[in-house]
Amino acid sequence: MKILDVLHKDAILIGLKSSDKEGVLRELVTPVAGISGIEREKLFQVLMERELLGSTGIGAGIGIPHGKLKALESLILAFGLSRNGVDFDSMDERPTHIFFLLLTPENSTGTHLKILAQISKILKNDYFKNQLMNAESSEDVIFLLQEVDDDF
Numbered sequence: 001m002k003i004l005d006v007l008h009k010d011a012i013l014i015g016l017k018s019s020d021k022e023g024v025l026r027e028l029v030t031p032v033a034g035i036s037g038i039e040r041e042k043l044f045q046v047l048m049e050r051e052l053l054g055s056t057g058i059g060a061g062i063g064i065p066h067g068k069l070k071a072l073e074s075l076i077l078a079f080g081l082s083r084n085g086v087d088f089d090s091m092d093e094r095p096t097h098i099f100f101l102l103l104t105p106e107n108s109t110g111t112h113l114k115i116l117a118q119i120s121k122i123l124k125n126d127y128f129k130n131q132l133m134n135a136e137s138s139e140d141v142i143f144l145l146q147e148v149d150d151d152f
Contacts, residue, residue, distance in 0.1 A: 002149045003118060004142065005009030008035050011078035012138035021088050025065060028080050028101040038071055063121050064116060066102040075104045075111060079141055099134055122148045
């Protein structure tokens with residue numbers, strides 16, 4: 001499986017408008033609610049509960065909010081880009097610009113961990129991160145991911 005196998009084009013949001021964690025999570029779950037058929041507020045609550053355990057803002061301008069839902073049938077990945085940056089309570093206390101939101105069924109621990117590792121791996125490449133920061137469309141994001149997307 002690859003990142004592009006689970007990233008929905010409709011869930012690629014360029015130019016996030018929110019300036020805080022809650023707003024960004026609400027923006028990111030909006031298309032995911034339509035894709036999954038799960039109520040937007042339920043998705044938001046799952047993510048906020050996970051954030052209470054510790055921020056998913058991993059630093060270096062990256063956030064990987066994630067959570068598990070019993071009602072979810074398959075893994076869903078969304079992407080968001082904030083040009084201005086967001087206070088996401090990151091470990092390095094710097095603004096977060098690049099977001100990969102991951103929601104998985106409760107019973108998919110192995111796949112959940114593998115995709116988190118794959119996302120972390122590709123985002124260690126500064127050139128790739130800069131390219132993502134300059135993406136103008138969902139097509140740009142998909143094109144960039146095709147270059148680095150390996151099976152996980």
